[in-house]
Amino acid sequence: MSNGKVSLADGDSQVGFLITVPDEAAHAALDLILDFAVLELEFGITPEIEGYDRSDWLSFVTPIGSGSPPALDFDLGAPRVPIPLRAYPPMPILLDHHALVPGPAARLDEALHWQYRLSVQHQSAEQDTVELRVSYNQSPSSTAAAPDDDLFTALAQYTAVSAPLLGLLAGLPDWEQAGTDRRTALTNALGTYRTLASAVAQAWTTHWGQGPATAPAVPAIAGGGPVPEAIHRYTLGLDAEDGWYATLRLTHTVESGPDDVGLPEIVCVTEAGDRYDLTPVDPESCGCTDTDHCQCYAFPFQTVEAFTLLTCELTFPPVHVAAYQNASANARVTRNARLLGAGRPDTAPAFVYRTPTVGYREPVVPFIDITGAIPIDPWSNEPLAPMFAAVFDGDPTDRTIAIGARYEYTLVPAEPPVTALLPVVQSTVGLYDSTTIPTLTSALDGWSTRERPATTDGAWAFRLSLYSSLDSALRRPILQLKCLSSSLTSVGRRPDEPGPS
Numbered sequence: 126m127s128n129g130k131v132s133l134a135d136g137d138s139q140v141g142f143l144i145t146v147p148d149e150a151a152h153a154a155l156d157l158i159l160d161f162a163v164l165e166l167e168f169g170i171t172p173e174i175e176g177y178d179r180s181d182w183l184s185f186v187t188p189i190g191s192g193s194p195p196a197l198d199f200d201l202g203a204p205r206v207p208i209p210l211r212a213y214p215p216m217p218i219l220l221d222h223h224a225l226v227p228g229p230a231a232r233l234d235e236a237l238h239w240q241y242r243l244s245v246q247h248q249s250a251e252q253d254t255v256e257l258r259v260s261y262n263q264s265p266s267s268t269a270a271a272p273d274d275d276l277f278t279a280l281a282q283y284t285a286v287s288a289p290l291l292g293l294l295a296g297l298p299d300w301e302q303a304g305t306d307r308r309t310a311l312t313n314a315l316g317t318y319r320t321l322a323s324a325v326a327q328a329w330t331t332h333w334g335q336g337p338a339t340a341p342a343v344p345a346i347a348g349g350g351p352v353p354e355a356i357h358r359y360t361l362g363l364d365a366e367d368g369w370y371a372t373l374r375l376t377h378t379v380e381s382g383p384d385d386v387g388l389p390e391i392v393c394v395t396e397a398g399d400r401y402d403l404t405p406v407d408p409e410s411c412g413c414t415d416t417d418h419c420q421c422y423a424f425p426f427q428t429v430e431a432f433t434l435l436t437c438e439l440t441f442p443p444v445h446v447a448a449y450q451n452a453s454a455n456a457r458v459t460r461n462a463r464l465l466g467a468g469r470p471d472t473a474p475a476f477v478y479r480t481p482t483v484g485y486r487e488p489v490v491p492f493i494d495i496t497g498a499i500p501i502d503p504w505s506n507e508p509l510a511p512m513f514a515a516v517f518d519g520d521p522t523d524r525t526i527a528i529g530a531r532y533e534y535t536l537v538p539a540e541p542p543v544t545a546l547l548p549v550v551q552s553t554v555g556l557y558d559s560t561t562i563p564t565l566t567s568a569l570d571g572w573s574t575r576e577r578p579a580t581t582d583g584a585w586a587f588r589l590s591l592y593s594s595l596d597s598a599l600r601r602p603i604l605q606l607k608c609l610s611s612s613l614t615s616v617g618r619r620p621d622e623p624g625p626s
Contacts, residue, residue: 130167131199144206150250150432151365152208153464159201163189207464209476210252214458216480217255220244220436222454224491233499233515236606238443239491241452244394246436249363252461257359259441261382261449262352263488265596279328283321290314290321332481352450352594355382359389359439364411365431372411373403373422373437387442388420393429394436401425414467446493446604447518450593455484490593491603498608504585508611509562516591516604517557524557525592527602530569533610535582546586554592580613587611 127143140161146152166183173179190199222243230236247255293314296303300311362374370393377388391403403422413419429435441452460478463471502508517524529551537543550568569585587609590602 128164129161131161140201146208149208149210150252151368153251153461154208154466155206156203157206158203160190161199161201163199205465205469207461207472208252209461209464209472210250211476212460213478214250214253214460214480215248217456217458217483218246219454219456219483219485220246222452222485222489224452224489225440226491226493227495229497230495230499233501233512233606233609236493236495236499237446237516237518237604239446239449239493240440240443241489242438242440243454243485244436244438245361245456246434247458248432248434249458250432250460251363251365252464253362254459254462255361255437255456256459257361257439257454257456258380258482259357259359259386259452259454260488261355261357261386261444261452262595263354263451263453265598276325276328276332279321279324283325286317286321290318294318352448353382355386355449356380357382357386361437363431363435367427368431369427370424370429370431370435372406372424374411374413374419375422376413376415376419378418386444389439389441391422392438392440393424394438395429396434401429412467445518446491447516447520447524447591450595450603451488451490453485453488455482457482490596490599492601493604494607495605496607498586498610499606501587501609501611503614504611505614509565512587512589512609513557513562516589516606521557523594525554525594526552526557526561527554527590527592528552528561528565529588530565531586531588532572532576532578533584533586533608534579538582542582549585551588554590578613583613585611585613 126145129140129142131140132138144155146155164185166185167180168183169181170178171180220243222241225240225242227236227238241259241261243257243259245255245257247253249255293310296307296311297315300308303311356379358378358380360376363370364372364374373391373393375388375391388405393401393403395401401424403424406421406423408416408419408421410423411421413421458480461472461476463469465472501512513521530549531546532549533544533546535542536545549572550565552565587606589604589606589609591604592602593599
């Protein structure tokens with residue numbers, strides 16, 4: 126810390142210091158406890174020349190501080206000093222993202238939920254925050270709506286030829302002495318340089334035209350019907366102690382849609398490939414003021430070195446496949462935005478830097494495929510209505526399905542039993558409506574009347590497929606349940622009743 130001067134004139138005065146920080150990337154702010162001791166007194170100040178004042182100095186043998194004399198008070202308090210990092214942050218890297226779908230399910234509810242997982246990689250300074258925008262139910266048209274951005278292409282084209290091109294242009298000072306062939310080569314080089322520079326300038330203006338202070342986002346058109354788009358924003362900040370990462374602070378806000386997604390589980394992966402589960406801890410331990418939308422995660426003690434390349438794997442809570450039919454994300458890094466911390470003034474915009482937004486090209490679409498038997502209510506309890514209500518998450522509007530039924534009976538009692546399946550009815554792909562259940566029930570009742578199947582150890586095995594409400598071009602279903610088993614609980618067949626053929 127440097128020396129400072131304070132005026133003895135009447136009224137308030139300020140004292141300024143210069144602070145040197147050896148590693149500014151490791152400190153977003155410094156908390157100081159200051160004491161001011163007067164070592165010298167400057168007096169007889171008279172202007173000498175422009176920019177220089179002549180003065181005399183008196184040095185004190187004993188420094189003067191607050192209370193000496195009693196009327197003297199140098200109360201500088203305990204300021205928090207922001208330390209902006211004057212360099213653009215590196216770009217975040219979005220690695221894989223995918224849907225985690227259930228395996229074998231014992232209950233219908235267990236088969237209807239999936240989880241979205243993504244991985245983001247970045248080497249953060251203390252001043253950096255990684256901002257994620259997670260979007261569910263993104264319309265397929267939104268991925269094609271992104272504006273053209275050829276900045277990378279323009280820069281790459283220039284970089285590819287810059288070395289030989291600048292070598293040719295180095296001959297411009299000798300233009301007067303150059304021959305015809307040499308002048309032709311220089312003219313062509315100048316034309317190429319002008320074309321490349323103009324392309325870079327235009328692409329640069331297009332890319333940065335709205336300024337860094339805006340919050341760019343991948344354009345998205347909300348899904349219609351029962352699956353409106355839901356957008357959630359997450360901000361990740363890392364806190365270090367003694368050169369090791371201590372906590373990760375995650376804030377969550379809902380931009381649109383219902384607030385039922387929640388906070389993710391987080392695993393951090395080091396550059397060496399070591400994986401560490403982060404443990405949720407008291408939100409106040411990392412400065413969270415809004416505990417409903419902020420969570421602290423603790424690193425294993427002195428295990429992950431601070432300010433190194435780190436990959437964060439976020440696994441979001443389970444969501445219903447009928448209400449959340451795809452997911453995607455984009456990311457950017459903001460530097461110096463909140464140097465003083467939550468609840469304190471924001472950083473001046475001139476010191477805030479943001480990277481461009483990067484995003485996945487296509488959303489993840491889940492495919493839940495359950496082949497094992499899942500029990501539903503017995504046939505005598507009219508199970509179809511509650512089954513469809515569960516599959517549709519309570520909203521049957523604009524649901525495209527295919528439904529089939531088979532008669533299942535036990536051949537050999539065992540664990541599991543050996544069963545046989547006889548096809549009874551199968552629908553084509555179409556919209557669910559008020560006639561779906563009566564039509565299916567009528568078909569099964571008609572078959573039972575004709576065939577008179579055994580009901581002891583017998584069941585209806587329904588095969589149900591649910592298709593996307595967002596993307597009509599998606600041919601495969603998002604949910605396929607191959608054996609929803611509804612037992613036939615009436616009495617067994619009469620002695621003269623023929624068995625199934």
